Every structure is written in structure tokens, then in C-alpha cells.
Amino acid sequence: MDATRNEALVAWMGEHGYSSNSLADAVNTALEQLTGRVGGLDGSSVRDWKAGRVSWPKSATRRALETVSGLPVTALGFLPRGRAVSAPAAQQEDPDMKRRTLVAGIAAAAAAPGLTGTRRIGMSDIGRLQERFAEVIASDHRHGGQLGIEQRAAQLADEALNLQAAGSATQRVRSSLYGCAAAFRSSAMWAAIDGRRYGDAKAHMREAQALAEMSGDHEIKFRIWSHAGAMYRHMGRPTEAFAANDVARGLHITRRDPMFASLGLARQAAIHGVAQDRTGTRRALDQAQDALQRMDPDADRPVWLLAFYDQAELNSLALSAYLALGDYPAAEFHAHRCLSTLRSHMIRSQAITTTRLAHAQLAQGDFEAATSTAMRVPADAATQHARVSRMLQEFGAALRARAPRSSTVQDWTEHTRDAWRTTT
Incomplete structure (x- = not known):
């Protein structure tokens, strides 16, 4: 007789996100905890369960399955072959019908938690x-x-x-x-x-x-510690920034995936900029660029990383570093490179980069270009985004200090009065 596919197990695995290999690993771990010996199951063992080729695993394996799932093995569709069940009526029951009924019962319990008192x-x-x-x-x-x-x-x-x-x-x-x-x-x-x-x-x-x-989850650990490094950098506290970023860079994920390594190094470069370390900045940026070029573009990565980190973001962090160092030509170079490749959904990043570009141009004495650049920042970002708003206020103060009698000062004053008035 052909084996009957274990639909209850297949449904449970799909609901809880298990592949054949990951379920085998989980059961092996439970076996070790129960028996003191590492289990020898692999993906093919679970595929045999799913296909119905093994309908009643060994007793230790059944206990391990119950530990992993929190359900009796019969609720996962496992039934002993050729063994009489205790209830007389069940002896006449078609096994396929029994399995379908069992699966339907599990689904009904999940759909109606009020009837059971417990939601899965x-x-x-x-x-x-x-x-x-x-x-x-x-x-x-x-x-x-x-x-x-x-x-x-x-x-x-x-x-x-x-x-x-x-x-x-x-x-x-x-x-x-x-x-x-x-x-x-x-x-x-x-x-x-x-x-x-x-x-x-x-x-x-x-x-x-x-x-x-x-x-x-090491991926989210990296995000949190990397954010902590950025926070202290924005606060002007490079010692704490280095310490937090080093935690992120020390996680195993940075050795496994060059994209994480590249982001950690690029943010390290920005901290070096705040610390006025030119050599450290250049070295970290070179290493970040090398790591970015080595990454596998098809690797599975979290949405938060894929949504923002790329060559444009690396250039954005280089811009931040060189601006802090006072190397304004290098800052302007990286600003232009960032803006030329920035993805369209990065609206906040475009406003920040444009504002930093204006600062780099102003510091080089190009007042007209700097003012024209600053005017390109959208009014809502200029008035509602705290970082952008502060940088533009600093830009205006620096412009008035460096070119008090320039027509660009009047242009900037009129722009901030007229363009920003409707959004404040």
C-alpha cells in the first residue's frame, strides 16, 4: 500500500515556519535534552515523516517532537501502523478520514480560540x-x-x-x-x-x-548597537560611539555577511571623522568599500538593511566623516556621488545629503552655489525634520557671518520667509 502523506505535519510546519532541515535540528536538540545524546535526524528523516513513509517514529523521537511542538504526536498526524486503537468505533474508521478530521480539528481550534480558551x-x-x-x-x-x-x-x-x-x-x-x-x-x-x-x-x-x-537574533542586535553608535556620534561623544559600534562589528553576522561588515566599517569611518582621525577615516572607508564589493547581492537579508544600505549610503557616511574633519572638497565629492545614486524612496536621506552639500560648498567660499543647494531642500524637511532644520539654521548663520553684505544672504532670508512659511 502506498504511504499516505502526513498533511497534519505539513500544515503545522508551514504555520510555524519550519523547513525539513530546521525541524530536524530542533528535534535533535530536544533529543539531546531528553536523553543526553545528540539526535541523528536530518532533513530526509522529516521528509519521510511528511510523505508518510514513517508514520510512527521511535518513542524518544516522539517525545522530542511533542517537546518542540507542544502537541501530542497524534495531533501532528502520526499514527501507529497495524495497531488496534482502544475505542471500538475508531477501529472501523478509515485512517485517511481520521487524519482529515484531525487536521480540520486543529484548524478549527486555531480559528475559534474562544471555544478552547487558548490561541495558537x-x-x-x-x-x-x-x-x-x-x-x-x-x-x-x-x-x-x-x-x-x-x-x-x-x-x-x-x-x-x-x-x-x-x-x-x-x-x-x-x-x-x-x-x-x-x-x-x-x-x-x-x-x-x-x-x-x-x-x-x-x-x-x-x-x-x-x-x-x-x-x-544577531541581525537585529547589530542594528541596535549600530544605532547606538550613530546616536553617540550625533551627540559628539566618539568614545561611546566607538564602544557601541565595536559591539555591532564584533557580532558573528559581520564575519558571515560582508554587507553587515561594510555598514559597520562605514559608520566607524563617520565616528573617526568626529574624533578628528583622518587616517582612521580613510582606512575604514577603504575597508567598507572593499566589503561592499565582496557581498553576495542575492543573499537573504533583513528588510531594514536592504531598504537603505548601498553605495549611496556609504558615500553619505563618507560625506559626514569628511565634513566633520573639515575636508570640504572630499565632502562635496562624496555628496555628489551619493545624490547621483540615491534611490527615490530615500527622501529623508536626500534632504540630509543636500543640506550637508550646502555646508561643504559654503565652507569653500562658494556662496551662490551653497545657497542654491540649500534652497533645494524641501520645505517640509527643512521645517519638520529636526536634524535638517538645525543644519539649515546653522547654514544661515554661517552664511550671514561669512558674507554679510552678499546678495545671497538676502536671497536666503527671502527663501526661508516665503518657502517655509506655509509649513510652519
Whole structure:
């Protein structure tokens, strides 16, 4: 007789995000905890379960499966072949019908938690949270630094944590929930940094770090510590910035994926700029460029990294570094390179880069070009984005100090009065 596919197991694996290999690894770990010996299962073992070629695993394996899933193995579609069941009526029941009924019962329980008192949290819930996270990322790149983005991200972090108490879940799903909560908190942290609300950013950072530890997700750990380095850099505290960024760069993910290594090095270069270390800046930028060129463009990476880090962002960080060093020709060069390749959705980054370009031009005495560049910054960014607004105020003060009788001062004054009036 042909084996009958174990649809209950297949459905459970799909709901909880397990591949054949990852489920084998999880069961092997549970076997080691139960028996003291490492399990010898692999992806082919699980494929045999799914295909029905093995309908009743060994007893230790069954216990390990129950540990991983939180369900009896019969609820995962496993049935002993040729063994009479205790209930007389069930002896006459068609095995395929019994399995279909079992699968339907699991689905009904998930769909109607009020009837059972317990909801099963699965990877579909994680998927919905990840969609919301992508929306937060997109909003950040459009607007940046807004209090509303920070508050929304913090609210979503709380929603992810509330799911922990909403029902039962596997350890894999619980870790993913903590990872989602940490990701939302890191976005709240970045929005606060971008809005120069550093006290709030530190509070978000502490929560994000704790959640990331519970998730075990090195990618989100990197994001949080890298953000911490950027926060201290913006605060003009390079010692703390180096310390935080070194934690990010020391994570295993930077050795496994050159893209993470490149971002860590590019941000290190920007910190070297604040510390007035020209040699360190150039060395870190060269290493960041080399790592970026070595990365696999098709590797699987988190949405937050893919959404912003590329050659344009590397040039943006080089611009920041050279501007801090007072090397204005190099800063202007990297500003132009950044703007020429910046992706269209990076609206916030375009405003920041354009403002920094204006500063680099002004410092070289090119007053007309600098003023023309500063006027290209959109009015909403100029008035509503804390970092851009402050940099433009500093630009105006520097312009008036360096060219007090120039017509460009009058042009800038009229521009800020007329173009910004409707948005303030």
C-alpha cells in the first residue's frame, strides 16, 4: 500500500515556519535534552515523516517532537501502523478520514480560540508583524525623525509582546516575536535619534537590547548597537560611539555577511571623522568599500538593511566623516556621488545629503552655489525634520557671518520667509 502523506505535519510546519532541515535540528536538540545524546535526524528523516513513509517514529523521537511542538504526536498526524486503537468505533474508521478530521480539528481550534480558551500563535502572526515593520521602515525613509513614527513603532513593539501572552507557541515562534518587538523598538530608537530626542532614544535602546537578547537574533542586535553608535556620534561623544559600534562589528553576522561588515566599517569611518582621525577615516572607508564589493547581492537579508544600505549610503557616511574633519572638497565629492545614486524612496536621506552639500560648498567660499543647494531642500524637511532644520539654521548663520553684505544672504532670508512659511 502506498504511504499516505502526513498533511497534519505539513500544515503545522508551514504555520510555524519550519523547513525539513530546521525541524530536524530542533528535534535533535530536544533529543539531546531528553536523553543526553545528540539526535541523528536530518532533513530526509522529516521528509519521510511528511510523505508518510514513517508514520510512527521511535518513542524518544516522539517525545522530542511533542517537546518542540507542544502537541501530542497524534495531533501532528502520526499514527501507529497495524495497531488496534482502544475505542471500538475508531477501529472501523478509515485512517485517511481520521487524519482529515484531525487536521480540520486543529484548524478549527486555531480559528475559534474562544471555544478552547487558548490561541495558537504561529508564523502567520510573525508575517503580519513583519509587514507592519516594513511599513514603519518606509515611513521612516519618507519622513524621518517624526514623533509619530517613534510612537507607532513603540506601539507595535508592545503589540508583538502582547502576543506572547495571547496563547501558546513554539520556542521558535516566541523567539521570532521577541525579534519583531526588538525590531520595532530599534525603529522607535532611530526615529528618536533622527529627531534629536536622545533621552527617549536611550530608553528605547535599553528595551530593544533586552528584547534582542531574548530573541537571539544577531541581525537585529547589530542594528541596535549600530544605532547606538550613530546616536553617540550625533551627540559628539566618539568614545561611546566607538564602544557601541565595536559591539555591532564584533557580532558573528559581520564575519558571515560582508554587507553587515561594510555598514559597520562605514559608520566607524563617520565616528573617526568626529574624533578628528583622518587616517582612521580613510582606512575604514577603504575597508567598507572593499566589503561592499565582496557581498553576495542575492543573499537573504533583513528588510531594514536592504531598504537603505548601498553605495549611496556609504558615500553619505563618507560625506559626514569628511565634513566633520573639515575636508570640504572630499565632502562635496562624496555628496555628489551619493545624490547621483540615491534611490527615490530615500527622501529623508536626500534632504540630509543636500543640506550637508550646502555646508561643504559654503565652507569653500562658494556662496551662490551653497545657497542654491540649500534652497533645494524641501520645505517640509527643512521645517519638520529636526536634524535638517538645525543644519539649515546653522547654514544661515554661517552664511550671514561669512558674507554679510552678499546678495545671497538676502536671497536666503527671502527663501526661508516665503518657502517655509506655509509649513510652519
